[in-house]
Amino acid sequence: MTPSGRPLKVAIASFAHVHASAYIRALQKMNGVELLASDPDHKSAPTRELRGRAFARRNGVEYAETYEDLFAWEPDAVIITSENSRHRELVERAAHAGVHILCEKPLATEVADGEAMIAACERAGSILMLAYPVRFSPAFRELKQLVDSGSLGIPLSVSGTNNGKVPLDSREWFVDPVAAGGGALVDHVVHCADLIDVLTEGEPAVKVYAVANQVLHADKRVAVETGGLVSIEYGSGLVASIDCSWSEPDTAPTWGGLTFQVTGSHGSAEIAPFASHVGGSGPDGQIYLGIGADLDELLLRTFLDAVRHSGKPTPGIRPSMIPQPDGLSGLRTLKIMDAARVSAQHGEPATV
Structure with a gap:
C-alpha cells in the first residue's frame, strides 16, 4: 500500500528477460500491489518464445498492448526487463513519466548510455535501482x-x-x-x-x-x-x-x-x-x-519499500530513500x- 492507503501500482516493461516471470510471481504474492505489464516488442522475437499477451495470460498478469497504455495507467514504479540495448530508452521514458525504476542488469550496453540514464533519473527525481539479487x-x-x-x-x-x-x-x-x-x-x-x-x-x-x-x-x-x-x-x-x-x-x-x-x-x-x-x-x-531465501523477493521488497517511502518523484529533488544497488553502483560494474x-x-x- 501507499501512504494514502491505495495499492502500489507496479508496471512490468517487456517480457524479453527470463527474470520477468519470477518478478511477476513474487509481486503477485505481495499485499497491496497492483500489476500491469506490456511487451509490445514481442513481434521481433522468435515465434517459439512465449511473449506478449500469451506470456501475460500464462503468468496471470493484466496486459497493456503498448507502452503508451502502460504509462497512461500512471504506475508508481516500473520494472524494466527488456533486452539490454533497450534499457536506456525505457529508463528515460519512465523517468520522463515521473516513475521510480528497477532495471535489469547490466545497466546498459554502453557506458555513455548508463551515464545518460543516471542523469535522466536525477533530473526527474526518480529512483534508479539495479536488479542484482x-x-x-x-x-x-x-x-x-x-x-x-x-x-x-x-x-x-x-x-x-x-x-x-x-x-x-x-x-x-x-x-x-x-x-x-x-x-x-x-x-x-x-x-x-x-x-x-x-x-x-x-x-x-x-x-x-x-x-x-x-x-x-x-x-x-x-x-x-x-x-x-x-x-x-x-x-x-x-x-x-x-x-x-x-x-x-x-x-x-x-x-x-x-x-x-x-x-x-x-x-x-x-x-x-x-x-x-x-x-x-x-x-x-x-x-x-x-x-x-527468495532473493528476487528480497530485492523487490527493498525497491518497493523505497518507492513507498519516497512518494511520487519531484523533478530535481533527490528521493528520500535511495535503495542499493543504485545507478552509480550499476555504472561501476558496467x-x-x-x-x-x-x-x-x-x-x-x-x-x-
Missing part, C-alpha cells in the same frame, strides 16, 4: 560481516564464478551482440563485480584483463563469446578473478550457479548462494528444487564489463 543473499551478508569485522584480515583477493547454460533456447537475444552487448562477459561478469562493489564500499576498479572465446557450445555457432575469464585490479591492491562462462551443459537440471571466495591476510571464506537444493531424479529427468570487452578484443589489459 545476489547481494541480498543471507550467505553473502554473513560474508560481508566477516570482512567488515576484520575476521579475515585485510582482503587480498576475490575469486568468483558465475556459470550457467547458454541462454539460446530461452531467449535468443542473449546471444545477439547488439541486443545483449556481448555474450558471457556481459551476462555474468556484473553479478560478481557487484558483490565486490559491496565488499569494497564502491571502490572503483583500476585495470581489467580478460580472455574469451567461443569454444563452449561451438556447435551452436553463436556470434558472441561463450566463455571468459576476467581479472580485475583495484587501487587498494585487491585482485579479483571472475569465471563468467556459459559452461553448464544443456541437460543440467538448473540454470547454473555462483560461487564467491574472499581471501584475506588472516583467512578465507567462500559462499555458494544457490547451492542448497533438494535433488533426485524422476520420469522427466533430474529433479532440482531450490530451497532457502565500466568493468566494458573494460573486459575491450581487453578481450585487443588481448591486453584495459584501464577502467
Whole structure:
C-alpha cells in the first residue's frame, strides 16, 4: 500500500528477460500491489518464445498492448526487463513519466548510455535501482560481516564464478551482440563485480584483463563469446578473478550457479548462494528444487519499500530513500564489463 492507503501500482516493461516471470510471481504474492505489464516488442522475437499477451495470460498478469497504455495507467514504479540495448530508452521514458525504476542488469550496453540514464533519473527525481539479487543473499551478508569485522584480515583477493547454460533456447537475444552487448562477459561478469562493489564500499576498479572465446557450445555457432575469464585490479591492491562462462551443459537440471571466495591476510571464506537444493531424479529427468531465501523477493521488497517511502518523484529533488544497488553502483560494474570487452578484443589489459 501507499501512504494514502491505495495499492502500489507496479508496471512490468517487456517480457524479453527470463527474470520477468519470477518478478511477476513474487509481486503477485505481495499485499497491496497492483500489476500491469506490456511487451509490445514481442513481434521481433522468435515465434517459439512465449511473449506478449500469451506470456501475460500464462503468468496471470493484466496486459497493456503498448507502452503508451502502460504509462497512461500512471504506475508508481516500473520494472524494466527488456533486452539490454533497450534499457536506456525505457529508463528515460519512465523517468520522463515521473516513475521510480528497477532495471535489469547490466545497466546498459554502453557506458555513455548508463551515464545518460543516471542523469535522466536525477533530473526527474526518480529512483534508479539495479536488479542484482545476489547481494541480498543471507550467505553473502554473513560474508560481508566477516570482512567488515576484520575476521579475515585485510582482503587480498576475490575469486568468483558465475556459470550457467547458454541462454539460446530461452531467449535468443542473449546471444545477439547488439541486443545483449556481448555474450558471457556481459551476462555474468556484473553479478560478481557487484558483490565486490559491496565488499569494497564502491571502490572503483583500476585495470581489467580478460580472455574469451567461443569454444563452449561451438556447435551452436553463436556470434558472441561463450566463455571468459576476467581479472580485475583495484587501487587498494585487491585482485579479483571472475569465471563468467556459459559452461553448464544443456541437460543440467538448473540454470547454473555462483560461487564467491574472499581471501584475506588472516583467512578465507567462500559462499555458494544457490547451492542448497533438494535433488533426485524422476520420469522427466533430474529433479532440482531450490530451497532457502527468495532473493528476487528480497530485492523487490527493498525497491518497493523505497518507492513507498519516497512518494511520487519531484523533478530535481533527490528521493528520500535511495535503495542499493543504485545507478552509480550499476555504472561501476558496467565500466568493468566494458573494460573486459575491450581487453578481450585487443588481448591486453584495459584501464577502467
